[in-house]
Amino acid sequence: MKTIFVNPERCVGCRQCEFACAVEHSASRDPAQAVFESPPPRSRIHVMPGRWYNTSFPNRCRHCNPAPCQQVCPTAAITRDAEHDLVMTDAGKCIACAMCAMVCPFDAVTFHEAANGGPARVVALKCDGCLERIAAGQPPACVEACKSGALVYGELNELIAEGRAREASVVLTSAVASQSASTRPPDHVLGWRAWGTTATELNEGVHHGRH
Amino acid sequence: MAGTENVSQLSSCNDARAMIVRAKEEGIETVWDRLAAQEPQCGYCSLGVSCRNCSMGPCRVDPFGEGPQKGVCGADADIIVARNLGRTIAAGAAAHSDHGRDILEVFGELAEGATSGYELRDKVKLEALAEEWGIEVEGRDSQEIALELADAMMEDFGSRKTCLGFSDRLPHERRELWAKLGITPRGIDRESVEMLHRTHMGVDNDYVNTLLHGLRTSLSDGWGGSMVATELSDVMFGTPKPNTSKINLGTLRAECVNIALHGHNPLLSDVIMQAAEDQELVALAKEKGAEGINLVGLCCTGNELQMRTGIPMAGNHLMQELVILTGALDAMVVDYQCIMPAVTDVAKCFHTEVISTADKAKFTGATHISFDPHRGYEIGKQIVRKGIEAYTNRNPERVRIPEGTVEMMAGFSVEAILGALGGTPEPLVEAIKAGKIRGAVGVVGCNNPKVQQDLGHVTLTKRLIENDILVLVTGCSAVANGKAGLMMPAAAEMAGPGLKEVCESLGIPPVLHMGSCVDNTRILTLAAALANYLGTDIDKLPLAGAAPEWYSEKAVSIGAYVVASGIYTVLGVQPAIFGSPNVVNLLAAGLEDVVGAKFAVEADPEKAALLIRRHIETKREGLGLPFVEAAKIAAEAA
Numbered sequence: 001m002k003t004i005f006v007n008p009e010r011c012v013g014c015r016q017c018e019f020a021c022a023v024e025h026s027a028s029r030d031p032a033q034a035v036f037e038s039p040p041p042r043s044r045i046h047v048m049p050g051r052w053y054n055t056s057f058p059n060r061c062r063h064c065n066p067a068p069c070q071q072v073c074p075t076a077a078i079t080r081d082a083e084h085d086l087v088m089t090d091a092g093k094c095i096a097c098a099m100c101a102m103v104c105p106f107d108a109v110t111f112h113e114a115a116n117g118g119p120a121r122v123v124a125l126k127c128d129g130c131l132e133r134i135a136a137g138q139p140p141a142c143v144e145a146c147k148s149g150a151l152v153y154g155e156l157n158e159l160i161a162e163g164r165a166r167e168a169s170v171v172l173t174s175a176v177a178s179q180s181a182s183t184r185p186p187d188h189v190l191g192w193r194a195w196g197t198t199a200t201e202l203n204e205g206v207h208h209g210r211h
Numbered sequence: 212m213a214g215t216e217n218v219s220q221l222s223s224c225n226d227a228r229a230m231i232v233r234a235k236e237e238g239i240e241t242v243w244d245r246l247a248a249q250e251p252q253c254g255y256c257s258l259g260v261s262c263r264n265c266s267m268g269p270c271r272v273d274p275f276g277e278g279p280q281k282g283v284c285g286a287d288a289d290i291i292v293a294r295n296l297g298r299t300i301a302a303g304a305a306a307h308s309d310h311g312r313d314i315l316e317v318f319g320e321l322a323e324g325a326t327s328g329y330e331l332r333d334k335v336k337l338e339a340l341a342e343e344w345g346i347e348v349e350g351r352d353s354q355e356i357a358l359e360l361a362d363a364m365m366e367d368f369g370s371r372k373t374c375l376g377f378s379d380r381l382p383h384e385r386r387e388l389w390a391k392l393g394i395t396p397r398g399i400d401r402e403s404v405e406m407l408h409r410t411h412m413g414v415d416n417d418y419v420n421t422l423l424h425g426l427r428t429s430l431s432d433g434w435g436g437s438m439v440a441t442e443l444s445d446v447m448f449g450t451p452k453p454n455t456s457k458i459n460l461g462t463l464r465a466e467c468v469n470i471a472l473h474g475h476n477p478l479l480s481d482v483i484m485q486a487a488e489d490q491e492l493v494a495l496a497k498e499k500g501a502e503g504i505n506l507v508g509l510c511c512t513g514n515e516l517q518m519r520t521g522i523p524m525a526g527n528h529l530m531q532e533l534v535i536l537t538g539a540l541d542a543m544v545v546d547y548q549c550i551m552p553a554v555t556d557v558a559k560c561f562h563t564e565v566i567s568t569a570d571k572a573k574f575t576g577a578t579h580i581s582f583d584p585h586r587g588y589e590i591g592k593q594i595v596r597k598g599i600e601a602y603t604n605r606n607p608e609r610v611r612i613p614e615g616t617v618e619m620m621a622g623f624s625v626e627a628i629l630g631a632l633g634g635t636p637e638p639l640v641e642a643i644k645a646g647k648i649r650g651a652v653g654v655v656g657c658n659n660p661k662v663q664q665d666l667g668h669v670t671l672t673k674r675l676i677e678n679d680i681l682v683l684v685t686g687c688s689a690v691a692n693g694k695a696g697l698m699m700p701a702a703a704e705m706a707g708p709g710l711k712e713v714c715e716s717l718g719i720p721p722v723l724h725m726g727s728c729v730d731n732t733r734i735l736t737l738a739a740a741l742a743n744y745l746g747t748d749i750d751k752l753p754l755a756g757a758a759p760e761w762y763s764e765k766a767v768s769i770g771a772y773v774v775a776s777g778i779y780t781v782l783g784v785q786p787a788i789f790g791s792p793n794v795v796n797l798l799a800a801g802l803e804d805v806v807g808a809k810f811a812v813e814a815d816p817e818k819a820a821l822l823i824r825r826h827i828e829t830k831r832e833g834l835g836l837p838f839v840e841a842a843k844i845a846a847e848a849a
Contacts, residue, residue, distance in 0.1 A: 014253070015255070015271070016253060018278070019253075020251055020254065022275045031251075031254050032257075032789050035274040035790065036789075036792070040275045042277060043275065043277065141251075144250075145254075147249075
């Protein structure tokens with residue numbers, strides 16, 4: 001399964017991914033023209049500061065499987081693209097009820113009018129995995145923009161294997177130090193958000209050697 | 212190497228394409244590879260909305276409105292964009308003006324008799340300048356005059372003046388306008404320093420006020436530092452006269468020691484030229500197996516040499532790495548400005564010796580030979596000797612010089628143009644009035660790897676001359692148009708019927724080489740002379756400027772002083788201002804009501820030509836001259 005993988009310790013907080021994402025999802029796909037578009041194009045990736053100085057995390061839809069958002073969407077506006085294993089939204093079906101956002105473990109869904117077509121009303125916007133770009137053999141826009149290697153695109157297990165050797169010592173330390181923090185996924189939708197928060201915090205801490 | 216797959220898209224020149232292919236084959240990195248690696252470039256910086264002027268920051272404004280709209284200090288996109296643009300102009304003006312100061316200092320020392328290798332070659336110009344600056348000429352010798360002129364010009368760099376010495380060249384209306392707006396440049400250094408002050412956190416927090424000072428800063432360059440550089444270079448090295456020489460990488464000669472002179476300042480290259488003719492050194496070159504010493508120019512140092520002495524031109528900005536890739540360049544002697552740090556990396560792949568000469572411009576990997584005007588000739592010889600030594604390391608099997616050269620005519624100083632016209636602008640004015648020449652456009656500026664090399668310059672120039680618009684070129688644009696064959700009298704064939712007739716009667720090309728990039732001041736001087744002759748202001752004239760492939764901070768300063776002088780200017784590469792719609796509106800519209808001219812940004816040279824033609828016809832209408840409805844030209848585009 002190919003995916004966008006995050007190396008949080010490499011994120012310098014430059015927010016180039018946000019910019020590239022907004023441009024990719026604009027009508028013109030041109031940075032000079034995109035800033036003058038109405039509605040303004042919106043990024044679907046959000047770089048959030050970490051708890052420690054100069055740490056940050058580029059947060060985006062993880063395309064979960066099973067996807068809690070898909071499970072709760074009352075209009076079946078959220079579906080899975082089987083070929084690329086991506087969770088996709090259908091703006092035409094979206095009623096902006098925000099159920100998806102309420103259960104999203106990563107708060108990755110935002111509500112705006114789409115700049116690159118779709119109904120002239122606020123709908124759920126989230127990462128579409130740059131489906132068009134990857135179908136054309138290009139990396140996702142955020143990955144292309146990331147010059148520090150915080151965002152990489154590739155086969156999930158290969159990327160993990162790369163990191164495994166590199167971070168073995170950190171992982172061993174964290175496994176001992178953070179036994180109490182449960183990262184087992186919850187059995188019910190209700191628990192997804194809390195689980196996401198725990199997982200994110202743990203992840204951030206692991207990568208900065210604080211667990 | 213990434214980014215060189217489609218070589219024909221990178222450059223429109225065959226000599227460049229051949230060398231890019233070689234770089235690809237041999238795995239040698241060039242500017243196009245580095246651009247590809249940088250893409251996509253920082254969006255915030257591209258739009259000008261990032262600020263790192265203080266350590267409460269760095270900050271950036273989200274141009275899409277979702278994230279922060281103000282920096283930590285409270286600066287919004289307007290202030291941040293204006294600060295950045297202001298500093299860019301200040302850096303560009305500083306570069307030109309420091310170049311001017313270097314010339315002036317040597318000029319002053321020459322007047323004191325303390326230099327070696329320099330002389331006052333154009334005493335007529337010296338006296339004309341002295342009279343312009345109110346210096347007594349009668350009964351005094353040249354050195355005395357030069358000394359007093361040097362002192363007077365030094366004063367222009369400081370802060371004791373209220374206006375610059377060259378401002379008398381301007382039409383009265385323009386001077387009044389600048390005074391009213393508070394943008395009369397007072398001192399050459401002062402305006403750049405004040406811009407750095409204003410853009411410090413918490414000083415000038417009004418973007419309009421900052422940008423007005425940006426115009427003043429640029430004027431301190433155009434009517435100050437650059438003009439000093441141009442005029443004194445003429446006095447010391449000779450005022451250019453039309454001459455024909457050769458251009459492109461084919462000017463390198465496999466059988467000779469090849470030395471390229473790269474950068475901007477003619478101070479050093481002039482003495483190297485003398486040294487290359489030194490019998491002892493020529494004999495040494497022959498002893499080492501070469502037939503002689505072949506000097507070629509690159510960038511504006513090349514322009515300075517070509518227009519005065521006909522030394523052949525190897526190429527413009529994007530050729531600086533490629534000239535080394537011929538394998539036939541023995542030494543690249545650099546002074547300053549626009550010299551990529553990468554040249555020493557490319558040189559490591561060959562035998563080429565990179566020799567830096569300015570103490571303010573050193574390069575890791577280069578041999579530094581500190582230039583000292585007191586021992587100019589001696590140092591010139593030392594450098595040429597170094598080139599001959601490097602020649603002995605050349606591997607003939609790696610020599611691949613693209614074949615063929617193109618002829619071009621250079622050296623159209625204002626004096627030369629007026630000379631060709633019989634000493635008065637009247638024939639030019641009459642040709643414009645009659646509509647044989649619709650107007651004149653300065654197509655200037657750099658190369659930028661974001662634009663297919665030379666395509667912007669050449670396409671725009673061709674469209675303009677086809678429509679009877681006289682084109683004046685400097686810098687990289689001069690090289691581009693020279694390579695395209697547009698700068699020989701025979702190119703009149705490519706001009707419209709009116710321009711063709713004028714060119715043929717005067718024996719001049721339709722595209723006139725006016726020099727290096729500091730020599731854009733020649734265009735200002737000519738424009739002012741035309742306005743004065745007609746008793747009007749510059750902004751009323753059918754003139755325009757264009758920088759289709761600009762890249763440097765100096766180009767921003769040039770664009771600003773051209774607009775502030777009243778000349779509409781079209782940029783082919785987007786400046787970093789689009790994060791502030793207010794700044795864009797001011798520069799692309801509002802300025803028209805302030806200084807009578809504005810900027811436009813148009814990446815497509817075909818469309819830029821239409822914009823300029825419409826503008827010129829509008830100005831013709833304003834002067835009561837025969838004109839074509841601007842709307843008709845617009846319709847042609849649709």
